[in-house]
Amino acid sequence: MLRQIHIFHKNDCIYNHTYALALGDDELNNVIKIIQSYIDMPMIGKTFQKPVSENFQIFHRSDKDMLFLFITDLVDSIEYVGPTIENTIRKFNELFPKPEDINTSNNVKREFVDFLREQQYELHSKIAIVGPHNSGKTMLFNMFKSNGARPIMNFASASIYSIDNLRFDLWDFELKDNFSLLWSKFIQGSDLVILLFDLSNYHLRVINHFLDLQKQESKFSKLLIIGNKRDLVRQEDIRIIKNELNISNIEEVSLIDAGAKEKIKNLVAKVLNLKKLLPHNFTELFNEAKNVESEGNDVLAIAKYKGLIKISNEYQDFTYMTTLKNKIESLQERVDEQAKIRKEIDAKKKFEIPGKIQFTRRIQVQPLPTSNALIKAPPIEIPRSPTKIKQKTEDLLLFSTDDSSDGEEIDKEDITLDINKVISEEKRPTLEIVEEKDDEFPLMLQQLIEKQGSSLTLNLCEQLLAELQKTLARPLTVEDLELAANVFVKHDML
Ligand SMILES: Nc1nc2c(ncn2[C@@H]2O[C@H](COP(=O)(O)OP(=O)(O)OP(=O)(O)O)[C@@H](O)[C@H]2O)c(=O)[nH]1
Ligand SMILES: [Mg+2]
Incomplete structure (x- = not known):
């Protein structure tokens, strides 16, 4: 179809x-x-x-x-x-x-x-009702046919079955012969085959014959198997029958029941995968999203529009798809733009290093060293919060805080900074100035790190500097700060 x-x-x-x-x-x-x-x-x-x-x-x-x-x-x-x-x-x-x-x-x-x-x-999509003699086929046919029926040669009759704005040709077999050769002709080209049998009186061989017929002559059609005359069978026998037939998905009905028509209609819609109408609150949800948008809550509006796309997809109703996608796209642009502006403002607020800092020597730092392997220097006084420095910094793998760790297991990547550049004298921070201000170093480091788009708490900045100082075995300089910030950011980005 x-x-x-x-x-x-x-x-x-x-x-x-x-x-x-x-x-x-x-x-x-x-x-x-x-x-x-x-x-x-x-x-x-x-x-x-x-x-x-x-x-x-x-x-x-x-x-x-x-x-x-x-x-x-x-x-x-x-x-x-x-x-x-x-x-x-x-x-x-x-x-x-x-x-x-x-x-x-x-x-x-x-x-x-x-x-x-x-x-x-x-296109005359076709539903063929097949099944053993006396199973209720004609009763089902009469229940669903729209108006008169037309004969198909001398072996069948056809009518129109309307369901959900679609029309199908509905076929009923008229010969009283379960094994007639005309069944093949009857079933061919069906979109759906409804196999009806009598739950109270059936032969396995005959049912299997109809199943084979569908497989051979109409293999691309959908199949709906209905056990009819449910009213004539006891509840406890149903399970026995299903076991005996060994067919999954048998539906039970009683065509003489008032609800049979609706029940079978739903089964047909399900097996044919017919389109369902969009849920009645779709428009409501759409208006809700528009309200959120007009209130300026772009992120929530995007989420709501995405929800509507999901529903549209589920129901395969593409009516609003383009509108929804366009809305999401323009809102996303606005959100991105705002994020960019915010970032620029934040960046301007950041601490600016006085003058241009460059290195005049080549410095090599072994990341994650062990103090056993690398540091023979005398103990160094740590500026602030020495107890905190003992804490293990899980997220900082650059500089080991564990004195007893084995140097062999540590990432040996060298951090080499290219220097030897000419620096204008007035811009170069001197060691003396730096030393006077070394209690501001954690803050400076934090700001340097933030300037490059990462972040690190003040505590961790302190620890990082303490470790660096331990490793270098000398007082830190502004250059060291830059180095530490660069190394941290580089690793943070990985
Ligand atoms: N008790 C009961 N009788 C039913 C039910 N459905 C159909 N019947 C009866 O079963 C008999 C056969 O129904 P039909 O619709 O003629 O069956 P059919 O498959 O078209 O039979 P043939 O065309 O002769 O092969 C009729 O007497 C129906 O009234 C049902 O759910 N319960
Ligand atoms: Mg009949």
Whole structure:
């Protein structure tokens, strides 16, 4: 059966029509990529057919800068889908000389939607009721047929079954012969086969014969197995029957029950995967998202619009998809822009190092050294909070805090800074100045780190400097701060 129509103009999807569920937005995008990969050549005037999954196939045809994509079940043949696509293209061109008008002119669009509905009728999707003699087939047929029935030669009759804006040809077999050769002809080309049997009186061999018939003559059709006359069977026998038949998914009904019609309609909709209408609160949710947006809560609005996309996908109703995506895109741009501005303001607030700091010597630092291996220097006085320095800094692997750790296991990556550059004398911070201000070093280090887009608490800055000082075995300089900040940020980014 015809499930979806997608119409593209210059690679933009300008119209979708979902008759029944098939591809979601992501799967559809993959299909488009596949088509685009082999449709670069101008192949106007030819309809292509391609299976895209275990259940569906696509038919597509180009016309000028338009692409018409039809998605159907595997049972459908190009013999009748082909002419439907051609009719649709002809009608579309007639109604929309400017293709993009489809999204503005509502009246003409309505005419096009009606036309598409007719196309579904004309494809004569088929439901065949099969099953043993006396199982209730004709009763089911009469329950669902719309108006009169027409004879199919001398062995069947057909009528129309309308469900959810779709129409199916419904077929009933009239010969009283479970093994008639005409069953093959009867079942061929069905979209759905309903196998009905009498729960109170059945033969395994006959049921299996109908199951084989479906597999052989109508393998792409959906199958709904219904055990009828439930009223004639005791509850405890049902399990025994199901075990004996060894068929999963047997539905039990009693056609004489008042609720049987509704129950079977729901089963048919489920097995055919028919489209469900969007939930009634969809518009409400849409308005809610718009309110949040107008209140300026962009992030929450994005989340709400994304939720609506999820629902649209679930119901494969693409009516609002483009609007929702556009909204998310423009809101996201605004959020990104605001984040950028905030970052710039923050950066300006950051501490600025006096003058340009450069190194005049080549310094090598072994990260994560052990004090045993590297430090033979006398104990050094740590400026502040010596107890805190003992704490292990899990997130700082540059400088070991564990005096007893084994140097062999430590990352030996050297941190080498290129120096030997000419520095203007007045900008170079002198050691004396630095030494006088060394109690500000943790703060300076923190600010240097933040300037490069990372962060580290003041405590950890202190610890880092203490370790660095231990390692270097001398008082720290501003250059050392820069070095520590660079090394930390480099590792933090990994
Ligand atoms: N008790 C009971 N009887 C039912 C039920 N459904 C159908 N019947 C009866 O079963 C008999 C056969 O029904 P049909 O609809 O003619 O069955 P069929 O499969 O078309 O039979 P053939 O065309 O002769 O092969 C009729 O007398 C129905 O009234 C049911 O749910 N419960
Ligand atoms: Mg009958």
